[in-house]
Amino acid sequence: MEDRHNNTSRRDLLRFASLASLAAGPLDAASRQPSGPTAASMSGVPFEGRDQVRLGVIGVGGRGNALITNFTAMPEVRLTAMCDVVHDKLLRTQERLQRAGKLPVAPALYSDGDHAFEQLVKRDDLDLVVVATPWIWHTPMAVAAMKAGKHVAVEVPAARTIDDCWQLVNTSEATRRHCIQLENCCYGYNELLALNMCRGGLFGELTHGACAYNHDLRGELFSNAGEGLWRRFEGLNRNGNLYPTHGLGPVAHYMDINRGDRLEYLVSMSSLASGMAAYRKEHLPADDPRQKEVYRCGDLNVSLIRTNKGRVIQLEHNTFEPQPYDRINLIAGSKGIFRDYPPRIYVDGTTPEEFGSIDPYKDKYEHSYWKQTGELARKLGGHGGMDFVMAYRLAKCLREGQAPDIDVYDTATWSAPGPLSEASVAKGSAPVLFPDFTRGKWRQERPVLEG
């Protein structure tokens, strides 16, 4: 869905603004309870089980293609249908896969306008729909897929408003279809290693974590292709954490969020906006219309989240300033601390006041998913291999009839800091409550990423 136009235009912008405002609920919806009827929980509900996973993909831009590569690396996954508003991109993807021998049967192609995906999800030869489109389309596409009886795996963030979050939860429960957030970072080597360390008690009682999406995207955001066509617009009218899940997902796993603990409230603060204006001044022509865009979103947004058990999570977002990539990925407790970028560890009494290497811990704590997939994951290489581990796990759960690792409650909870941070920032950093998307089920302790 990404590079239909060669240049961003006022029309793109207006179209985005109108879609975005339709999608946005009122800010005070933060803790509103769902209005619709509720059905039984989808927590722990297993997939049906099947030999083969038939895949439909909506959006074959950069990210859609990467996901297809990882899913179709498994012979038991078959790509059945694809959708994109740019027909040429469907053809290019099809050709690439045919050359690679990954398309035994030509998939059905859908490209007739913004709502062509509604045709795709109606097919009866799909076990999973994958959504990899601009963010404003994530929730409507996921809802449409579930309503058409399909499990759906959605790129991050799955939701941009709290109403979106509830729509996903309500629809998943009503249709008995899973809504899985494709949070690849939960499957990173270091993240899964740290998860095992937490489970093994290496850090004692967990007290706090920190995480981020600190990634200099200025070049991409001003690009005339790919995400440059739409992602910059998210910063025009939203001031908060635009992209919370990459950081939060793994820390939520460390802390058993929705599996014994839960996120209770958040405060958020944004800095002034400066980086994008400084960048375009140097890199774009003086008469480029983008010189006049006003970004409401602060360069740094930082939120503090408190859990029911009294743990604290610091969550940062900064895509507008020059800086080395950093998801922070910190977890700490009464006995020690792990910090990433680069990965390092300190355990009480074992090291002389300095961080040490994680290498001595790998034998004991390397996660089984990486033992199962490591070689192929590293060969495919998507984000260091985590993309394949994620695809592998999702396909495995679908085939073997397990419950998915990440369910609709995680999807909603990890997306929620987007709109909640906006609400808090708009109210001068006032605390806002997380809705309990699980409706009380978070108290139930359940394993995380085991099996």
Added chain:
Amino acid sequence: MEDRHNNTSRRDLLRFASLASLAAGPLDAASRQPSGPTAASMSGVPFEGRDQVRLGVIGVGGRGNALITNFTAMPEVRLTAMCDVVHDKLLRTQERLQRAGKLPVAPALYSDGDHAFEQLVKRDDLDLVVVATPWIWHTPMAVAAMKAGKHVAVEVPAARTIDDCWQLVNTSEATRRHCIQLENCCYGYNELLALNMCRGGLFGELTHGACAYNHDLRGELFSNAGEGLWRRFEGLNRNGNLYPTHGLGPVAHYMDINRGDRLEYLVSMSSLASGMAAYRKEHLPADDPRQKEVYRCGDLNVSLIRTNKGRVIQLEHNTFEPQPYDRINLIAGSKGIFRDYPPRIYVDGTTPEEFGSIDPYKDKYEHSYWKQTGELARKLGGHGGMDFVMAYRLAKCLREGQAPDIDVYDTATWSAPGPLSEASVAKGSAPVLFPDFTRGKWRQERPVLEG
């Protein structure tokens, strides 16, 4: 004032509790305006100028002795009087200095009870009183010194409540005496280097900073000597940032706080308390009375502070968990970022997506204070030399009749996140306003650490 007893006792604890509660104002005093009459500002007011600086020191524990060593390393500083509730400590300090040839004339000694300092400050041969006692004594001793007509330099934090802060400001203005917080970290090599980088525009427009006092003090806090005799008590009834100034001082300098910008509001969150209980379980006898102490203070406290110009400061405190020492000391803007521990830098367009060494920047950005003092500072070694640079600057300003680098407004502003974080934590992380201790003078741009 530190090791009068060999063991902490219930009596110590009760004494502390009663003093602490007398000192504490109501939590909603956070933004209260001063009640007393106000005099002219002390901002930019020069010292009188003198050839020699005659020093009186209250508290000759570990910190007091270190300060004396640094001050008396300068021949133009003479120690005239000392006070401590433990007379033996005065004698030991005197003997050490005599052996080192740093005491041409024997100083007057005061040790007759908790209020002996009131005699010291009345002397007429003192140009500066230094206070290095337990925190609850900082404000009353500083106020007494100023009321007796002496400039005073107080260890951190100078104040534990907002009423304390206002008392310092009001007293300084009324007496025309300076009240200087001994914030040594402002004089660290890396801090002053980063300050020059900010001034030189290396990071573009500044948008955010981060800082901390993350220091595993568990062993010291449970010690039967030194700070173990009183510092642990601070965590019994206070839940917030107990020790904000080491991190905040340098970042406040980078951002021209009180010299063109100001701290406007703060939100704060504390984690559960776990580290101290885990530590004592392993290290103290089962029947030690400290096993029953209940620490209200969370292991991690983190505050977000917003400035008038829209900058964000993240401020952490964690002295209760195993971790490498880290003051963070981060400053960032539209063009680059500096992060300490270890020091590293990233400047737009100069490096390939990684932090680089600060070494290539030292020629251009090394601060003049370190050029002036570096050799002696490093030889004395207090906290890497910063202690001497601080003492050198204070003595120089006193002698040459300059205004001090750090005035009573900085002292109050940097101490304020202690009580403000307590207030915010107590109210579920609600925003609390910083008082404007400068009464509007913060708008006036003034140089920081120049000269």
